Structures are given as structure tokens and as C-alpha cells.
Amino acid sequence: MPTDFVDRVEYMDAFRDLLADLSDHRGRALVVEGSTGMGRTALLAELARRINEVPANAGAFRVVEARCHPGTGPGDPYAVVADLVAQLEGRAEQGRWRLLRTAGRAAARSAPEVLASFVPGLNALWAVGREIAEAALGSGSTPLDSVLPTQFGAVAQIADALQQNARSGKPVVLLVDDVQYIDPSSLMVLNRLVERRDEAPLALVVSYGPDADGDRKVGELLDRWAGMAWADRHVLGGLPPEAVEELVRIRKPAAPDGLAAQLVELTRGHSVFVSLCLDAWQAEQGTELVVPRSLDRLLEQRMARLSGADRQLLEIAAVQGPQFFSRVLAEAAGEPHENVLQRLVRIARDTRLIEERPLPPWARYEESDCYVFEHGALWQLIYHPQSTELKRSRHAAVARALSADPARDDQLEWRLEIARHLEHGGVRCLDDSARAHYELARGAALDGLSFLEAEQHCNVAIRATRMLPDTVPDRNRRLVAAIELQLSLTEVRWRGLHESGGGPAIDALAVEAEAAATACGDPVLIARTTLLRGKTLLVTQGLEPSLAKLEEAVRRAEQADEPVAVFVAKVEYGRQVSKRRLSEGLTQLAEAERMYAENPALGATDDPVLHHSRNLGEMQLAINLFDLGRLGEALTRLERCVHRLRADQFNSELPMALNYLAQVHSATGSWTEAEQVLREALRFQEIQSGESGWHAYNLALLAGLVARDRARRQEALDLMTAAWEETERTWLANLVPIVRNLYAGLLLELSDQDPLLRGFAAHKAEETYRETEHTGMVRSRIAALVLRSRAELADGHREAALALADEALTILDEVGAMPALRTEEVLFHAARAFAAAGRRERAAELSGRAADEVERKSASIEDPALRERFLTEVPLNQEIRAAAPGVGRG
Known part of the structure; x- marks a missing residue:
């Protein structure tokens, strides 16, 4: 709806400040929020005009605009960012792009094509990620955690390219209207720009309508921007x-x-x-x-001028959306197209309720006139009062009309439009909706590596497939496929107990998939869903139930006589059982390694799924050897694994391998080498993937190394605090207690005579202890008990320290060596607690056991210089050897 802009002094002042900072090469972000009809779009248009037309700004800035709309949303990955990028490049090289922009969309090429030509190396990155994703989705056995770094890497590269463009020319202002409708992938790019706004002369201004039917997650992210002081937020009220x-x-x-x-x-x-x-x-x-004294009544008064037939025509048009096509409307209404064309011209002329617009680029071959409603409030007034079933039947009719031309099936926007109407078309559309949304989900994951968009489509596919009658022949197999895809897409966000990032109960989904696979009677499908259930149980019910199901998955795969399924199941079971029984984990992983070497179907393939499982198995086997005290063999294996991964295109597991290698280096006193590999891992992750549980873990290990220098205590504490905050945000279930215990350990090391710091350390350890009651993570339980014992002893509470140390010893003696836990450290601190309580004989015994453990590990190191460093350069080992004759004497 065309309006005259009238001055909004507060907002103009904020914008002038933004331009001033931009002139000084400081990036800024500004959010303009307001309900429908409050003038958000007019305000952004005025901002653009003032940049382009005000003499003081003439030629000083580059401004590009994109408007999101309900059709942009979940299915069109990178659409908004591609629009912005195409305009930037068009300004830089006139004539290079042919831009046909309607409804906020650059049309000459697809979004990935536009972005790939703008960002060097992006095509290659997407090609690798697509290959991994295709294999992962095809197998159903491996999550997409190996391809998510590719998605985050793409986001990082796109954002960095935008910033580099801003640094190499005049400052850039990005204006994004109606951001509540933005696609999730573009939102990730904008978020990275806002997080790194100080790095380039690039400003972002977005308008947001909280009352619109957009993605609520957009509002949550804007709240975070404001809360972190990353963006200034202004709420549009009524005109003064x-x-x-x-x-x-x-x-x-x-x-x-x-x-x-x-x-x-x-x-x-x-x-x-x-x-x-x-x-x-x-x-x-x-x-x-x-x-009338309300907007709705005023609009109703204007609608009253329509005949009953014309009002009904606009109701059907409103079902298609704020933008509609005359041919689709005619077919949905069951009327001749020629008649509808004439009526729309008359309605637009006589009432101004609608106005003709050019066809959007994705519909440029459509033989229709295109119309939009005068404004969003009018469209809502016409659409929402219609009855539920009336809207369903009309959505179904619109879907049929859109589907009339099969030649357009390869056009993403057209498929999205059809799928949107199928979703709202009721029972009559369930089958078609399930198929359409499942294919869109796979396409979003494979073609754009856009997993948030894929997840949204997958949710619809699951709901629709679930509602299909059991008599539909492939209903159960399709349900398994949709659930496998959904759980693969969300696995990296599984937070524990029940929920997956606010989505459905993950274990209930896995149970449903198991039942559907059993109904199919396919042994391979049954093995896959059993493995999937084992993974959800680990997060929702803890380690022991998970191990039982994962062991069953191995048996099911062996019964199916499918080598790939057996290999993947053995690796997963071996990795998880290592958390409880190291020797059993070592056996399973060694067997998987033998299978990979001997079976041509495994070792001779380039299948990224097998590659991923092989990498995980290889590094887990090596760290198991380390945890069992075979340091020399572990070091050799990890160095070999890291060397191979550095040269491998499928190397998303490299930060994990570097983490394990850093642990071995630290344990042998190779401090410089440990810090080098951790910094390598962090650089890799920050370029490729941004935040993750493993990035947080590597940051926590680095904090421990930095803390060795007493002059860098504050730096170490800052690093560890950042690591814990990232752990809380990413919440990878098996790493949470490890990082929390590392946090508590560092606080203890830095506490000296500070009881408050010790108290906080004890509190964090207590959190881990309570958490392990339902997770079954015994290793973290023992470590938490030792930390609490140390804190109590430092505060002079000898009996409490003794009780906690004794509980830790009881568990350790029952389970034996544990991963991510040094047995000699548990024994040493327990010995100190017993000595402080006057139990000197028991303390001496424990001290001797700790010294024996150190000697046993040193014997596994063949390199004499490294063995000497292990014995003399590691403070814990020095203390253990010094205390062995009699802890606490004198």
C-alpha cells in the first residue's frame, strides 16, 4: 500500500548514528519492530531514500534491500542473502547480473548459483558436503554431525565474503524488511554478521513484525541480539x-x-x-x-461494497496468499479464466483492495495476471474468518491448480507453494503432502545443506505420514525414512531427557520408527532403527539402557548379514560401551578395524558414511589405549590418524582427533605440542563450524594449559568461562559433564585461599554428580567426587573429604580404568584425604598404587626422552612419585 512517510525523529536519529559509525568503518545492527500497519516498510524505504538521495550521503554508502515474505520461509535456503549478494555484485560490475526482483527474490539464477559465484570455494565446499549428506541420509546409520561443519562453514564463508566486500569498497548497508519470514539459512548468515559487526564497515537494518505468522525463532534471536548489546532495538508505536x-x-x-x-x-x-x-x-x-472506530471495521466497510460473488472470489484468492495468480484462482473457483481476469481488473479499479503486480521470477512462465492485496491487514481480515473446513477445501483446490503443470516440478519455489497448500488441505491431501514435504526436506539437506529448513519440512512429512491409514502399502517404510531423516537432522541438538531443540520427543520418535520397521519386516531397516533407538536412549535415559539397545543393534545387523550395518553398529557400540567398560570397547573397535581392513565392501569404498565411522572408530580405539595406560601406542595411532585427516577432504572429525592427541601430549608433559594442536583444532572449527560441543571442549583443555602460567590466570579463567557457556548453548550430552568438571578443576587450581571460588567449584562438581545419577556417566561421577573431596579438604573438612574420596575409590575399584579419567589422580587425591584424616596406612597403600600406575604407564612409552618427560615434567606425576614413600608424613 503506497503511503507518504512522515518523520520518525527517534528512528532517524538512530539511523544517523548508524551511518556515522559506518563512516568510521564500524559496523552496526538496528532492529525496527512494530505490529502490522505501523509503518515498518515505510520507515525502511525512507532510510534507503535518505542514503541514496540526501546530498550529505550521496555516493558515500552502498545500500541493498531485500523484503522477506511468507513464501520465503522454511523452504528457500539462502534466498534473502542471495538477493542481497546479487545486488551488491550488480552494483560492483554493472551488467554482470540480470536481476528480476519481485517479492524480495533475485531470479536470474538460483540462490546457490548466485552465492557460489560470489564466494570463492563455496561450490567445492557444497560438493563435499552434499556427498556426505547424501550417503548419510541414504544409510540412515550415521547422523549429519559430519556434514554440519560444512553447513556452518558455508555460512561463515558467505558472511566473511560480504564483510570482505564491504572492506574493499564503500561501506555497505543491508536493509531486510519483514525479517520474521526469512529463511533459516539466511538468518544464520545475518547472525554471523551481527556477531562480528566490528570487523567490517557493514551495517544491518531489519524490520520485524511480532504479530505476523512468522518463525518465532527469529524473535528469539533478535532478543539475543538486544540482550548481548549486538543490536539496537526500536519498537514502532503509533505515529506521534x-x-x-x-x-x-x-x-x-x-x-x-x-x-x-x-x-x-x-x-x-x-x-x-x-x-x-x-x-x-x-x-x-x-x-x-x-x-468505523477500528481498522477491521473500516476494512469491512470497504469490503461491503463488493458483490457476494466478488467477495467469494477474493476469499479464495486470500487462501492462495497475500499474492495470487488469476489462473490458479480461476481453477480453484471453478470459473473461466477470462471471466476472472475481467473481474479482477474491475475490483482493482473500483475498490483498490487489490492491485496488479509483475509475476514473481519463479512464475515468469505462468499465464496469469498477478495481484497482491492492498496490505497485510486486509489479507488477514479476508483469510482468517473463513471456517476451518472451508479453508482446507480451498487450499486443496489451490494445490490442484498449481500442480496442473508437471513441467514445473523442478522449480523449487513452485514446489514450495504446492507443498504449503497441501499441508493445509486436510485429510484429502495427506498422502501428497507427506511425499512433497519429505522430498523438500531431502532436497534442502542435500542441495543447500540447509538442515533447519529440512527439519521443518520433515516435521510436516512425519505428521502427514503418521495420519495415513495402515492400508497404504508403503506407509511404514515412508514413516521410518521420515523419522530417520528428522533424527539425523536434529541429533547434534539433542539436549537430553525428552526434547530435541523444542521439537518432538526424540525417543518416542525412535520407538515409532522401530515399530514401523518391524511392521515392514525388513532386517536391515530393523537394524538401522534399533541403532537409532540406542542413540536416543543415551540422551533420554542414560548409558545403561543405551548400551543394551546398541548391543542389540549389533546383533540385528549381524542377523541381516549386511557388512555396512554391522561395521557402523560395532563402531557406535564400541564408542559408547567404552564409557563403562574400556576393555569391551577396545574389543569391539578392534573388531571393526579388522573388518574395515579385510572386507573389500568396506575398505575399498569412498562412502562418506563408512569414512566417518572409520574415523570415529580409529580415534576412539587410540584414546581407549591411552585410557588403559598404553600411552606409547595411543600416541603413535593418534599421530597417524591426525596426519591422515589433515589431508582428507572428509575431515570434519579432525578437531576430535586433535583433542585426543592434545590429551596424550599433556599427559606426557609435551605442553608446547598440546597447545599447538588445540589451537589448530580451534582455528579449524572457527572457520568450518563455529560453536559446537567439541569446540567448547578444546577451549576448556586450552584453558587448563594456559593456567600453568600463573601470570595468565585471568586469561585461563576467561577461556574456561567461555568454554562452559558454549557447552551450555550446544549441550552435547557426553561432553557436558567433562567440561563442567574441567571448569571445577580449574577453579580449584586458581582458588588458593579464596573460599568463594572453591565453593563455586564444589557446586559445579555437585551438579555433575547429581546429573550422573540418571545419565550413568560413571567416569564423570568419579571425577566429580574427587573434585568435591579436594574442595572439602582445602576448607578443612577432613571427614567430608574422606567420605567423598572413599566413595570415588569404591566406584573405581568396581569398574576399573575409565575414559577421560586418570586412575593415578583419583588414587593420589584419595591418599591425601585419608592422610589428613589420620588413616596413614591406607594413605600409604593408595599412594603406592598411584606410583605403580605411573610406572606402568611410563613403561609403555618407548621413546626414552618422552618417558623421562612423562616422569619429571608432569606435576601430578612428580607429586605422586615424591609422596609414594609416605603421604602426609611430617
């Missing part, structure tokens, strides 16, 4: 009286003086309401406004 007066002067210069005051009283400054009232005002009315 002086702005209404200005609008009256512009639109109705002959109006009497009191009209503006009457408008303010009636409309409370609502921008669209003010404008519509001015349209309805006649000079003979004076200051009297003969209009």
Missing part, C-alpha cells in the same frame, strides 16, 4: 501527533486544523488506519471522521 499533522498536510492540504487531532484520537497513530481514514475523508466532513 506531530507526524499525523504532517501526514494530513501532505495528503489533505485543505483539511481543517482539527482533523489531525481527531485522527490521533481515533487511530492512536496506527499508520495504515490513519492513511485509510484520510482516504475516506471528504472535505464537507470538516473535522468529523465518519468512519
Whole structure:
């Protein structure tokens, strides 16, 4: 709806500040929030005008604009960012791009094509990620954690390219209208730009409508921007009286003086309401406004001028959306197209409720006129009051009309439009909706590596497939496929107990998939869903139930006589059982390694799924050897694994391998080498993937190394705090207690005589202890008990320290060596607690056991220099050997 912009002083001042900072090469972000009709779009248009037309700004900035709309949303990955990028490149090299922009979309090429030409190396990155994703989705056995770094890497590269563009030319202003409708992939790019706004002269201004039917996660992210002081947020209220007066002067210069005051009283400054009232005002009315006293009533009054047939036609048009096509409308209404064309022209001319617009680029071959409703409030007024079943039947009719031309099946936007109507078409559309959304989910994951969009489509596919009758022949197999895809897409966000990032109960989904696979009677499918259930049980019910199910998955795979399924199941079971029984984990992983070497179907393939499992198995076997005290063999294996991964295109597991290698280096006193590999891992992750549980873990290990220098204590504490905050945000279940215990350990090391710091350390350890009651993570339980014992002893609570140490010893003696836990450290601190309590004989025994453990491990190191460093350069080993003759004497 065309409106005249009237000054919004507060917002103009904020924008001038933004431009001033941009002139000094400082990036900024600004959020303009307001409900429908409050003038968000008009404000952004005025901002663009002032950049381009105000003499003081002439030529100083580059401004590019994109408008999101309901069709942008979940299915069109990177659409908004591609639009912005294409405009930037078009400004830089005139004639390079042919831009056909309607409804916020650059059309000459697909979004990935536009972005790939703008970002060097992006095509290659996507090609690798697509190959991994395709194999992962095809197998159902391996999650997409190995390809997510590719998605995050793409986001990082796109954002970095935008910033580099801004640094290499005039400062850039990105204006994004109606951001509530943005696609998730573009939102990830904008988020990275905002997080790194200080790195380039690039400003972002977005408008947000909280009352629109957009993605609520957008609002949550904007809240975070404001909370972190990353963006200034301004809420648009009604137009102030002086702005209404200005609008009256512009639109109705002959109006009497009191009209503006009457408008303010009636409309409370609502921008669209003010404008519509001015349209309805006649000079003979004076200051009297003969209009309904609400926007809805005013719109209803205008609608009343329509005939019943024309109103029904607009109702069907509203079902298609704020934008609609005449041919689709005619077919959905069951009327001749020629007749509908003429009626739409008349309605637009006589009522101005609708207006003709150019066809959007994705529909440029459509033989239709394209119309939009005058504004969003009008569209909502026509669409929402329709009954539920009436809307369903009309959505189904629109879907049929859109599906009439199979030649357009390869057009993503067209498929998205059809799928949207199928979703709302009721029972009659369930089968088609399930198929359409499942294919869109796979396409989003494979073609754009856009897993958030894929997840949203997958949710719809699962709901629709679940509602299909059991008599539909492939219903169960399709349900398994959709659930496998959904759980693969969300696995990296599984937070524990029940929920997956706010989505459905992950274990209930896995149970449903198991039942559907059993109904199919396919042994391979049964093995796959059993493995999937084992993974969800680990997060929702803890280690022991998970191990039982994972062991069953190995048996099921062996019964199916499928080598790939057996290999993947053995690796997963071996990795998890190592958390409880190291020797059993070692056996399973060694068997998987033998299978990979001997079976041509495994070792000779380039299947990224097998590659991923092989990498995980190889490094887990090596770290198991380390945890069992075979340090020399572990070091050799990990160095070999890291060397191979560095040269491998499928190397998303490299940060994990570097983490394990850093642990071995630290344990042998190779401090410089440990810090080097950790910093390598962090650099890799920050380029490729951003935040993750493993990035947090590597940061925590680095904090421990930095803390060795007493002059860098604050730096170490800052690193560890950042690591824990990232752990809380990413929440990888098996790493949470490890990082929390590392946090507590560092606090203890830094506490000296500070009881508050020790108290906080004990509190974090207590959190881990309580958590392990339901997770079954015994290793973390023992470590937490030792930390609490140390804190109690430092505070002079000898009996409490003794009780905690004794509990840790009881568990350790029962389970034996544990991963991520040094047996000698448990024994040493227990010995100190017993000595402090006067139990010197028991303390001496424990001290001797700790010294024996150190000697046993040193014997596994063949390199004499490394063995000597292990014995003399590691503080814990020095203390253990010094205390062995008699802990606590004197």
C-alpha cells in the first residue's frame, strides 16, 4: 500500500548514528519492530531514500534491500542473502547480473548459483558436503554431525565474503524488511554478521513484525541480539501527533486544523488506519471522521461494497496468499479464466483492495495476471474468518491448480507453494503432502545443506505420514525414512531427557520408527532403527539402557548379514560401551578395524558414511589405549590418524582427533605440542563450524594449559568461562559433564585461599554428580567426587573429604580404568584425604598404587626422552612419585 512517510525523529536519529559509525568503518545492527500497519516498510524505504538521495550521503554508502515474505520461509535456503549478494555484485560490475526482483527474490539464477559465484570455494565446499549428506541420509546409520561443519562453514564463508566486500569498497548497508519470514539459512548468515559487526564497515537494518505468522525463532534471536548489546532495538508505536499533522498536510492540504487531532484520537497513530481514514475523508466532513472506530471495521466497510460473488472470489484468492495468480484462482473457483481476469481488473479499479503486480521470477512462465492485496491487514481480515473446513477445501483446490503443470516440478519455489497448500488441505491431501514435504526436506539437506529448513519440512512429512491409514502399502517404510531423516537432522541438538531443540520427543520418535520397521519386516531397516533407538536412549535415559539397545543393534545387523550395518553398529557400540567398560570397547573397535581392513565392501569404498565411522572408530580405539595406560601406542595411532585427516577432504572429525592427541601430549608433559594442536583444532572449527560441543571442549583443555602460567590466570579463567557457556548453548550430552568438571578443576587450581571460588567449584562438581545419577556417566561421577573431596579438604573438612574420596575409590575399584579419567589422580587425591584424616596406612597403600600406575604407564612409552618427560615434567606425576614413600608424613 503506497503511503507518504512522515518523520520518525527517534528512528532517524538512530539511523544517523548508524551511518556515522559506518563512516568510521564500524559496523552496526538496528532492529525496527512494530505490529502490522505501523509503518515498518515505510520507515525502511525512507532510510534507503535518505542514503541514496540526501546530498550529505550521496555516493558515500552502498545500500541493498531485500523484503522477506511468507513464501520465503522454511523452504528457500539462502534466498534473502542471495538477493542481497546479487545486488551488491550488480552494483560492483554493472551488467554482470540480470536481476528480476519481485517479492524480495533475485531470479536470474538460483540462490546457490548466485552465492557460489560470489564466494570463492563455496561450490567445492557444497560438493563435499552434499556427498556426505547424501550417503548419510541414504544409510540412515550415521547422523549429519559430519556434514554440519560444512553447513556452518558455508555460512561463515558467505558472511566473511560480504564483510570482505564491504572492506574493499564503500561501506555497505543491508536493509531486510519483514525479517520474521526469512529463511533459516539466511538468518544464520545475518547472525554471523551481527556477531562480528566490528570487523567490517557493514551495517544491518531489519524490520520485524511480532504479530505476523512468522518463525518465532527469529524473535528469539533478535532478543539475543538486544540482550548481548549486538543490536539496537526500536519498537514502532503509533505515529506521534506531530507526524499525523504532517501526514494530513501532505495528503489533505485543505483539511481543517482539527482533523489531525481527531485522527490521533481515533487511530492512536496506527499508520495504515490513519492513511485509510484520510482516504475516506471528504472535505464537507470538516473535522468529523465518519468512519468505523477500528481498522477491521473500516476494512469491512470497504469490503461491503463488493458483490457476494466478488467477495467469494477474493476469499479464495486470500487462501492462495497475500499474492495470487488469476489462473490458479480461476481453477480453484471453478470459473473461466477470462471471466476472472475481467473481474479482477474491475475490483482493482473500483475498490483498490487489490492491485496488479509483475509475476514473481519463479512464475515468469505462468499465464496469469498477478495481484497482491492492498496490505497485510486486509489479507488477514479476508483469510482468517473463513471456517476451518472451508479453508482446507480451498487450499486443496489451490494445490490442484498449481500442480496442473508437471513441467514445473523442478522449480523449487513452485514446489514450495504446492507443498504449503497441501499441508493445509486436510485429510484429502495427506498422502501428497507427506511425499512433497519429505522430498523438500531431502532436497534442502542435500542441495543447500540447509538442515533447519529440512527439519521443518520433515516435521510436516512425519505428521502427514503418521495420519495415513495402515492400508497404504508403503506407509511404514515412508514413516521410518521420515523419522530417520528428522533424527539425523536434529541429533547434534539433542539436549537430553525428552526434547530435541523444542521439537518432538526424540525417543518416542525412535520407538515409532522401530515399530514401523518391524511392521515392514525388513532386517536391515530393523537394524538401522534399533541403532537409532540406542542413540536416543543415551540422551533420554542414560548409558545403561543405551548400551543394551546398541548391543542389540549389533546383533540385528549381524542377523541381516549386511557388512555396512554391522561395521557402523560395532563402531557406535564400541564408542559408547567404552564409557563403562574400556576393555569391551577396545574389543569391539578392534573388531571393526579388522573388518574395515579385510572386507573389500568396506575398505575399498569412498562412502562418506563408512569414512566417518572409520574415523570415529580409529580415534576412539587410540584414546581407549591411552585410557588403559598404553600411552606409547595411543600416541603413535593418534599421530597417524591426525596426519591422515589433515589431508582428507572428509575431515570434519579432525578437531576430535586433535583433542585426543592434545590429551596424550599433556599427559606426557609435551605442553608446547598440546597447545599447538588445540589451537589448530580451534582455528579449524572457527572457520568450518563455529560453536559446537567439541569446540567448547578444546577451549576448556586450552584453558587448563594456559593456567600453568600463573601470570595468565585471568586469561585461563576467561577461556574456561567461555568454554562452559558454549557447552551450555550446544549441550552435547557426553561432553557436558567433562567440561563442567574441567571448569571445577580449574577453579580449584586458581582458588588458593579464596573460599568463594572453591565453593563455586564444589557446586559445579555437585551438579555433575547429581546429573550422573540418571545419565550413568560413571567416569564423570568419579571425577566429580574427587573434585568435591579436594574442595572439602582445602576448607578443612577432613571427614567430608574422606567420605567423598572413599566413595570415588569404591566406584573405581568396581569398574576399573575409565575414559577421560586418570586412575593415578583419583588414587593420589584419595591418599591425601585419608592422610589428613589420620588413616596413614591406607594413605600409604593408595599412594603406592598411584606410583605403580605411573610406572606402568611410563613403561609403555618407548621413546626414552618422552618417558623421562612423562616422569619429571608432569606435576601430578612428580607429586605422586615424591609422596609414594609416605603421604602426609611430617
